Amino acid sequence: MILDELAELTRKRIEKNKREKSPEVLRNEALAMAEKEKANGGFTFPFENALNKKGLSIISEVKKASPSKGIIAEEFPYLEIAKEYEASGADAISCLTEPDRFKGSDEYLITIAKEVKIPVLRKDFTVDPYMIYQAKVMGASAVLLIAAILSDDELKEYFSIADSLGLSCLFEAHDAEEVKRCLAAGARIVGVNNRNLKDFTVDIENSIRLRGLVPDDIIFVSESGIMVPDDVKRLRENKTDAVLIGEMLMRSSDKSGLIHELKHEK
Numbered sequence: 001m002i003l004d005e006l007a008e009l010t011r012k013r014i015e016k017n018k019r020e021k022s023p024e025v026l027r028n029e030a031l032a033m034a035e036k037e038k039a040n041g042g043f044t045f046p047f048e049n050a051l052n053k054k055g056l057s058i059i060s061e062v063k064k065a066s067p068s069k070g071i072i073a074e075e076f077p078y079l080e081i082a083k084e085y086e087a088s089g090a091d092a093i094s095c096l097t098e099p100d101r102f103k104g105s106d107e108y109l110i111t112i113a114k115e116v117k118i119p120v121l122r123k124d125f126t127v128d129p130y131m132i133y134q135a136k137v138m139g140a141s142a143v144l145l146i147a148a149i150l151s152d153d154e155l156k157e158y159f160s161i162a163d164s165l166g167l168s169c170l171f172e173a174h175d176a177e178e179v180k181r182c183l184a185a186g187a188r189i190v191g192v193n194n195r196n197l198k199d200f201t202v203d204i205e206n207s208i209r210l211r212g213l214v215p216d217d218i219i220f221v222s223e224s225g226i227m228v229p230d231d232v233k234r235l236r237e238n239k240t241d242a243v244l245i246g247e248m249l250m251r252s253s254d255k256s257g258l259i260h261e262l263k264h265e266k
């Protein structure tokens with residue numbers, strides 16, 4: 001399955017990263033940042049706060065390419081795109097850092113997090129605690145934990161590391177079993193992926209079906225395959241707290257107008 005391939009590619013990339021910066025050095029940098037925040041009033045978990053606001057929140061993704069679609073944006077002024085998302089009322093940004101199949105980059109995240117005020121999610125295939133410390137040092141506010149590639153123990157351990165650094169976790173599930181595993185691990189944010197990773201078909205009904213499994217005090221996010229404004233309307237009517245949108249926004253010639261329409265559509 002594609003996720004196994006992505007997890008394997010990521011493990012190799014992170015092993016290389018570890019040779020460039022040791023886990024100990026990286027961890028100390030991340031802990032120093034966390035300590036500083038604690039001393040300055042404590043963690044604020046901006047990603048969760050952004051999704052907890054009244055009304056539907058929008059996580060806008062900066063996405064150049066994907067395994068299912070190949071190149072989505074030939075031109076990719078990622079910082080301009082992120083700034084446009086922010087200026088248009090997006091609540092958070094999702095930044096893909098996976099380089100091989102999504103043409104993402106750590107540099108994109110570092111630059112965006114420095115230049116925008118809204119929180120940034122590191123959208124990557126977290127398979128090693130090292131990646132959580134990296135996310136902190138890069139300036140991210142949240143990391144992605146995909147239930148399909150992590151064991152129950154890893155979900156709990158990675159959540160605890162992220163939490164201790166003031167990072168939120170978007171737990172990603174594809175089916176009912178994975179939703180239950182995310183909740184058992186303590187998830188405060190559960191995202192249901194609408195993309196079937198076996199055949200790449202998308203169906204927002206996956207989020208609709210699984211919504212009832214997530215208690216109201218947990219943030220519920222619908223991810224992927226949101227292709228037209230009516231999809232957002234349907235999800236909003238089904239008590240979705242936030243939507244994560246990549247391709248629809250990246251292909252739009254009027255990102256600002258589209259975000260405005262999605263935010264205000266009733």
Ligand SMILES: O=C(O)c1ccccc1NCC(=O)[C@H](O)[C@H](O)COP(=O)(O)O
Binds near residue numbers: 063226
């Ligand atoms: O987008 C893909 O083709 C994909 C394939 C395999 C694993 C993950 C994939 N996408 C990850 C994402 O984070 C999406 O970019 C995100 O949910 C937005 O999806 P979309 O709105 O459909 O671009």
